[in-house]
Amino acid sequence: xxxxxxxxxxxxxxxxxxxxxxxxxCTSACPVSAVTPLFPGPKTVGPQAxxxxxxxEPSPDHSIDYCSGCGICTLVCPHGVKVMEINTQAKAxxxxxxxxxxxxxxxxxxxxxxxxxxPFAPLLNFGVRNRWxxxxxxxxxxxxxxxxxxxxxxxxxxxxxxxxxxxxxxPQPASDADRVVYFHGCSTNTYxxxxxxxxxxxxxxxxxxxxxxxxxxxxxxxxxNGDFKAARRYARANIESLVEYARRGIPIVGTSASCMTAxxxxxxxxxxxxxxxxxLVAANTYDFMEFLARLHREGRLPLDFQPIQAELPYxxxxxxxxxxxxxxxxxxxxxxxxxxxxxxxxxxxxxxGTYGYKAEKRAIAEAVGRPIVEQVSAAGARLVVCDxxxxxWQITSLTxxxxxxxxxxxxxxxxxxxxxxTPPLPTATAAYAAAADR
Amino acid sequence: xxxxxxxxxxxxxxAGLAGLVAxxxxxxxxxxxxxxxxxxxxxxxxxxxISVLDSAEGNTLxxxxxxxxxxxxxxxxxxxxxxxVNALALLQEIxxxxxxxxxxxxxxxxxLRLPTMLxxxxxxxxxxxxxxxxxxxxxxxxVLIVGFDGWRDFYPEMVAGNLSRQGIAARAxxxxxxxxxxxxxEWPADLARRLDDPAVCTAILRQVQPHxxxxxxxxxxxxxxxxxxxxxxxxxxxxxxxxxxxIPVLPPSPAGTRLSNGLRRWLxxxxxxxxxxxxxVRAVVEGGRCVGVEVGALGHTNPFYAxxxxxxxxxLYNGGLQSDETGRLWEPIFGFPVSGPPxxxxxxxxxxxxxxxxxHPIHRESGLRVNAQMQPxxxxxxxxxxxxxxxxxxxxxxxxxxxxxxxxxxxATGYRAAxxxxxxxx
Numbered sequence: 001x002x003x004x005x006x007x008x009x010x011x012x013x014x015x016x017x018x019x020x021x022x023x024x025x026c027t028s029a030c031p032v033s034a035v036t037p038l039f040p041g042p043k044t045v046g047p048q049a050x051x052x053x054x055x056x057e058p059s060p061d062h063s064i065d066y067c068s069g070c071g072i073c074t075l076v077c078p079h080g081v082k083v084m085e086i087n088t089q090a091k092a093x094x095x096x097x098x099x100x101x102x103x104x105x106x107x108x109x110x111x112x113x114x115x116x117x118x119p120f121a122p123l124l125n126f127g128v129r130n131r132w133x134x135x136x137x138x139x140x141x142x143x144x145x146x147x148x149x150x151x152x153x154x155x156x157x158x159x160x161x162x163x164x165x166x167x168x169x170x171p172q173p174a175s176d177a178d179r180v181v182y183f184h185g186c187s188t189n190t191y192x193x194x195x196x197x198x199x200x201x202x203x204x205x206x207x208x209x210x211x212x213x214x215x216x217x218x219x220x221x222x223x224x225n226g227d228f229k230a231a232r233r234y235a236r237a238n239i240e241s242l243v244e245y246a247r248r249g250i251p252i253v254g255t256s257a258s259c260m261t262a263x264x265x266x267x268x269x270x271x272x273x274x275x276x277x278x279x280l281v282a283a284n285t286y287d288f289m290e291f292l293a294r295l296h297r298e299g300r301l302p303l304d305f306q307p308i309q310a311e312l313p314y315x316x317x318x319x320x321x322x323x324x325x326x327x328x329x330x331x332x333x334x335x336x337x338x339x340x341x342x343x344x345x346x347x348x349x350x351x352x353g354t355y356g357y358k359a360e361k362r363a364i365a366e367a368v369g370r371p372i373v374e375q376v377s378a379a380g381a382r383l384v385v386c387d388x389x390x391x392x393w394q395i396t397s398l399t400x401x402x403x404x405x406x407x408x409x410x411x412x413x414x415x416x417x418x419x420x421x422t423p424p425l426p427t428a429t430a431a432y433a434a435a436a437d438r
Numbered sequence: 439x440x441x442x443x444x445x446x447x448x449x450x451x452x453a454g455l456a457g458l459v460a461x462x463x464x465x466x467x468x469x470x471x472x473x474x475x476x477x478x479x480x481x482x483x484x485x486x487x488i489s490v491l492d493s494a495e496g497n498t499l500x501x502x503x504x505x506x507x508x509x510x511x512x513x514x515x516x517x518x519x520x521x522x523v524n525a526l527a528l529l530q531e532i533x534x535x536x537x538x539x540x541x542x543x544x545x546x547x548x549x550l551r552l553p554t555m556l557x558x559x560x561x562x563x564x565x566x567x568x569x570x571x572x573x574x575x576x577x578x579x580x581v582l583i584v585g586f587d588g589w590r591d592f593y594p595e596m597v598a599g600n601l602s603r604q605g606i607a608a609r610a611x612x613x614x615x616x617x618x619x620x621x622x623x624e625w626p627a628d629l630a631r632r633l634d635d636p637a638v639c640t641a642i643l644r645q646v647q648p649h650x651x652x653x654x655x656x657x658x659x660x661x662x663x664x665x666x667x668x669x670x671x672x673x674x675x676x677x678x679x680x681x682x683x684x685i686p687v688l689p690p691s692p693a694g695t696r697l698s699n700g701l702r703r704w705l706x707x708x709x710x711x712x713x714x715x716x717x718x719v720r721a722v723v724e725g726g727r728c729v730g731v732e733v734g735a736l737g738h739t740n741p742f743y744a745x746x747x748x749x750x751x752x753x754l755y756n757g758g759l760q761s762d763e764t765g766r767l768w769e770p771i772f773g774f775p776v777s778g779p780p781x782x783x784x785x786x787x788x789x790x791x792x793x794x795x796x797x798h799p800i801h802r803e804s805g806l807r808v809n810a811q812m813q814p815x816x817x818x819x820x821x822x823x824x825x826x827x828x829x830x831x832x833x834x835x836x837x838x839x840x841x842x843x844x845x846x847x848x849x850a851t852g853y854r855a856a857x858x859x860x861x862x863x864x
Contacts, residue, residue, distance in 0.1 A: 025482055028627035028690045041625075075715030078477035078757070264737030282737035290740070293445070297743065324716030324735025326472070326742065330709075331445040343712075345703035 013269055014086060019079040020047035026073035026083050031347040032066060035367035039066035042073035045090070046083040053090060064090055066361070068352035068368070069224045070318035085269045088223065095226025103142045104225040107354040111217035111234075114152070114190030121152035138359050146366075147357035148397035150191040150389070157184050157193035161200070161212050173209040180208045181245045183238075183254035183263070183285075186217050187389040195389075197418040198411040199255050199288060205414050206295065206302060211250070213241050218259035220319075223270060224353050235267045235278075243277040246284040253291040255407055257320035257387040258353065260287045265322060287320070289387065289406050293328035296335065305413035306427040307338035313381050314341045314406075315372060315395060317388040318348040329387055329406040336413040341385060346371040349386075351394035369398045376401055383424055385409065444743040446472035446711065447863055448856075449731060451718050451771065452750035452758070454479020455845055456830025456852035458701050459525050460748045461710060462532055463856040469863065471710040472742060474733060476717040476757060478698050480831075480844070485660070485686030486693025487552065487565035488529070488540070488849070490522070492842020497547035498563045499523065502846070511835040513847045516810050517854040522846060525853035526564065533566075536700035537668060538693075541570030551575045553657065553685050555592055557600025557608075561842070566693045568671050572657055572683030579654035580607040583685070584646055587614045589624055591688050592659040609653070613645035629661040630692040639663075639670055643677040650678050660684035664692055717757075721747075721772045721826075728826050731771070746825045746859040749814075750852060753831035759804060767804055769832065774814045774822060777834050779803045797840035805834030811858035812851055825862055827855035 020043070027033060027041035039045075045064040052061075064087055073083035095104075106113075117124045127133050134145035173179055180203055188196040203210050219234035242252055242263075254260045263285045267273045286294065295301040316327055333341045349369045350356050356365030376384055376399045384403045386392045392403035404424050412423050450461045453475035461473045494501035502522060506515040514522065530540050541564070544550065549561040551574045559574060574581075581601065585594030594610035601608040615629075615638070632638055650656060656678050663670035674682040686693070705712050719739060722730040730743040749771065751758030759776060761767050765783035767776040779786035779799035787800035806814045806828050813821035814828050829851035831838065838844035 023483065023689060024625050024627070025478070025690050027625055028482070028695050033628075034631060041628075076477055261736065264735075285737055297741070321715065322736060323740075324713075324733050325740045326474075326713045326733075327711055330711065334445065340709070342709050343706040345699075345706050 013082045013089065013272075014050060016080060016082045017047035017050040017086060020081045021079060022048070023078075025076050025078065026081075029072050029076040029347070031070065031072060031350075031368045032068050032364060036066065036364045038364075039063055042067065042083045042087060046073065046086045047081055049090070050086055053093070061090075062094065064094065066364070067091065068348065068350075068355040068361075068365070070348040070352050071322045072318060072347045075321060082269060085266075088226075088270050091224075092226040092228045100225065100227055101142075103358070104354075105227070106141065107143070107357060108222040108225045108227050108230060110221050110354075111186040114186045115156070117152050118154065118156055118190055121154035125151040142359040143357055144359045144362035146362050146397070148351075148393035149357075150187065150393055152190060153193050155193065157189045157196040158212070160193055160197065170204075170209060176248050176250050178207065178209055179211060179245075179250045180291075181211045181213060181242065181250055181252040183215055183242075183252055183256075183259060184212065185254060185256035185259040185389075188255060192389060194418060194421045195255050195405050195407060197421070198405075198407050198416065201416040201418060202292075202407060202411050202414065203253075205416055206300070211245065213245065215241055218256075218262040219271070220258055220262040220266065221354050223262070223266060224355070228271060232271050232273065235262070235271055235273055238263065239267070239273070239277050239281050242281045242285075246280045249284070251291060252281065252285045253288050254285070255288045255387075255405060256389060257287050257317055257323070258390070260285060261319040261322050287323060287325060287328065287387070289328040289332055290323070290325045292410065293331045296332065301332075301335075302414075303335060305336045306415055308336055308409060308413055308425060308427055309338040310383070310425055311340045311342070313344050313376055313379055313384050315344045315346060315349060315384060315386040315391060317386060317391045318352065320387050329385065333385070333406055333409055336409065339409065339413070344372055344375045344384075346375070349391045349394045349398070351390045353390060356390075356394060365394070366398065369394060373398050444745065446470045446742065446744045448472070448746050448748065448859060449474060449742060449744040450748045450750060451475065451731065452479060452752060452830065453477070453698070453712075453714060454750060454752055454756070454830055455481055455529075455848035456855075457748065457750035459529060459849050459852040460750060460829060460856040460859075461705060462701070463525075463528060463853055464860060465705065465708045465710050466528075467856075467860050469860060471705070472713065472744065473705065473710060474713045474716075474718055474731070474742065476751075477714065479752065480756065481694040481697055482691065483689035484691065484694055484845070485560075485565075485569065486691050486697060487550075487560075487562035487569055487686075488526070488845040489560075489838075489842050490526075490549075490563040490846035492549065492561045494549055494561075498549050499547060509835075512841075513808075513833050513836050513851050514843070516808060516835075517812070517850040518810065521854040521857070522850035525849035528853065529849060530564070532701070532704060533697065536704050538696050538700050539567055540564045541567045544573070544575070548575070553597065553601060555597065555659070555685055555687050557597040557603075559604070563846070566697075568662060568667070568682070568684040569660060569686065569693065570683075571655065571681045572685060574601075574606055577606065577654060580609055580652060582646075582649060582653035582656045583608055583610045584642075584649075584656060584658050585610065585612045586629070586659070587612050589615070589629070589659075591624075591626075592685075597657075597685065609649075611646065611649045613642055615642070625690075626659070626661050626687050626692050627664065627690065627695060629659070630664040630667075633661060633663045633670060634665045636673075639673060643674065646678060650680065653680060655681040655683055657683045657685050659687045661687065661692055664696065667692070667696060718751075718771050723772075723823065726824055728772070728823050745863045746827070748852075748855045748859055749826060749828045749832070750830040750848075750855070751832055754800070754804060756831060758830075758832035769806060772814075772823070772826065774806050774828075775816065776805065777803060777807055795840065797837040801837040801839060803834060805832050807834055812855035813858070825859070827859045829855040
C-alpha cells in the first residue's frame, strides 16, 4: 500500500492511477455497476482507461457518463488511487469535447434557479408538484418526473439574516475565538431556510458570534456535470470571500455535508485549486456536526439537552463519508438523553447530487437507494436523519419517511426553535424530566 | 462530572479479520467501538475460508497446541490456545447470525481438503457452506466441474484434469450464460450479481442437469449469487439432486465481500462506528499512553479519542508495516520498533530460490514483537504503551504462507488483543 502522504511525488490526481493493481475491489464495491450493465465499473473507466487518455485528445470512453460520482471507489481502494476524482476529471474532458446538454447546464445552475425563483415560489411550487407538468418536463428536458424536487420557501435565508440583524444587532465578541462563519449553501438559502435559522440558533446558544459573509454555490453541481469552468468560478468566489476568516483562524462551518466536501476536498483534488488561499480555506472548513463534535471534545459544547425519546435511523451521505471525519452527527446525537440513532448500512442513497434527477438515470438512482428503503421499512421508522439536502429529498421520496438534518434534533434538545418551523418530534415534557429525576 | 468526552471506549485500526474479530468481541462485551481502516482487509481478496494450520495431520486444534509448544515466539503460543478456540466460535456464531454461515467443522476436527481453481487442493479448517461442500476427503465417485463458456477466469477442464491426476475422478462441462453484459470484462462480483437473477440460475441448471449422471457432487466457480447466495445454493442442490460446491476464483471474492458487508451491517446495527477509507496517520501519545489517533482527511486531520487502541493494520502487503529501498522497516502510526531479518539492506530478506518450503525470512522475521497481552514490547520485553495492543499480520514470528495459518493467527490475536484491552479499559 502506498498512500499519498508517504509518496507525495505522484500526489497529482491523474497519476494516482499508477498505484492501481487492477484488484477490482472498487468494481465490487461500486453501487452503480451493481445495479446496471450500462456502467462497467470504476476501475474500467478510471485507472484503466486513464492510460489511454492523452492530454488534449478526446476521451476514449463514454460509459463514464453513468458514474454517479459517489466516491465509494476512492474510499475502498486500498492503494490510494483517487478513482472518483480521476473519473470526474475525465467527465469534464468529455463535456469539453462534446459540449454540455441544456438539461445538465440547467441542473448545474441550482444557485441561479433558487434565487430567480424565490419571488415566484407559489407558482413554481405548483409546477414542481404537478405530475403532468413534470411529465412534460421529463419528455422535453429529460429531467425525471420522479426526481424529488424541493419547493421554494418564498424568502431567502440571507434576506432573513439581514432583517434579523436589524431587528436584534449582535454585539461584536471580544476575540476571534468566539467567532464562527456559517456557509449555508444554495439549498438552505432558497429551499430550506429553516435549516440555516436553526444552525444560527444552535451556534448562538453555544455562545458563538455568527458571521455570514457573501457566498455562492459551492460548485459541486457544475463539477459533477463536467462544467469545470463554472465550478472553478464558483470556487474562486467562495475562496475569496472566506479566506480572510480562515487567515484569522475563524472556523467556517456548513450544514450541507456535500458543499463542505467540495470546499474541503474537491477544490483541490478535482478542480486542481492548490494555491495557498484554497488550502487555507479547506483547512479551516468543518461540517456543522463535525464542528459540534470538536467543540464537545474541547469541552465547549453545552450539554443542557432535554431528553428526546426516539430510536432513529441515520444515513451518512456518500459525500460525507469522503470527509474522513467519521460520523460526527451520531457522536453528537448520542449526547442527547433518550435518543438512540443507528447508521443505515448503505453506500449512497442514489441521488448523488444531480445524477438521480436525470431521466435516463432515475431507475439506477432508485435501485442504488434500495438498501435504505429495506432497512428503514424493516425498522418501521417514520423519521430518518441525514446531513445532505438532496439525499434527504431522495430518502423521503423512496421511503415515505420524513427526513431531517441532525441540527434539527440538536436544536430540539436545546429547546430552540425558529419562526414558521414545526419540530419533527416532541421533547420529553417537564413532567417526564421530573419523573426521570425521581 | 466524570463524563468521558470520548465517543468511543475502544478504537480498532484495521478492518481485516484481526480488527473485525476484535471489534465484534469488544461490542459484545458492551464497549463503544470505533473501527477505522484505510480499506477492507484481506478477507476481500481471500477465498473466504479459514486456514488455521494447513499442514496439520489429524485434529487441527490439537495439532496447533503441539505447534505452539514447539514455536514459543509464534503468535499462537503468545495468544494461547483458548483465544483461537473462542475466536473461531465467535466468528462462526456471528457469521451464522448475518446469514453467511460457515459449514460446521468436520466431526473428526481435521482440515478440509478443498479444490482450487487450478485443480490443486488446499486444507483450511473452516469454509463458508458452499465452499466447504467441496471437501474431497472420502469422496467416492466422480465430481463434475462446471464452467461458463467464454469466461476467461475459470477453466473447468483444467480443474478436472488436475484433480484426476491426483486420483480424484472428475469430469468437466461448460455451459453458456445466456444474455448478459455487452462485452465487458466479467469479474466474480459481476457474475455473482448476475446469478442473483433466478432466471439466469434456471438457464444454467437446465444445461447442467443432463451432465450430472453418476456425479457425487457438482462444483461451480464461487459466484453463486451475491445477495441471494444461500437461496441459490439450496436451489442448485435441489435441482441437481446432489451436493453443490463452490471453487474460489480470482479476487475480490464474493464470499469475502459478503462477509465484510454482513459484518459491517452487524456492527452498525450495534451502534459501533465503522469508518473505511481514510488512514490513521498519527498517534497522540501522552505519558506512556495513547490518548488518540489522527485520521488523514479532507482539508485537515481529524482526531479520535478512546481509552484503548487495537492496532491491526496488516503486514508489509497491507500497509501496517512499511519499507523502502534501503530495507528499513517501520510501523507508520506509532513508530513501534519493527524487527526484521538480519543482514545489510534487503540481503537477508530472501532465500536463493523463489519457491522454498521453509519460506523467506522477511515473512517470519518482520513485524512487531508482543507479549501475551498482545502489547508491543521493546527489546527487554517491556510494553511500549500500556493501552495499545497489536494483532494480525503485523506481528513477527509467523509465516502465514508456509505455516498455513493466516486467518487463524488473525482471529486468535485479534480476540486476545480485545480481551486484554477490555481488561485494561475496565
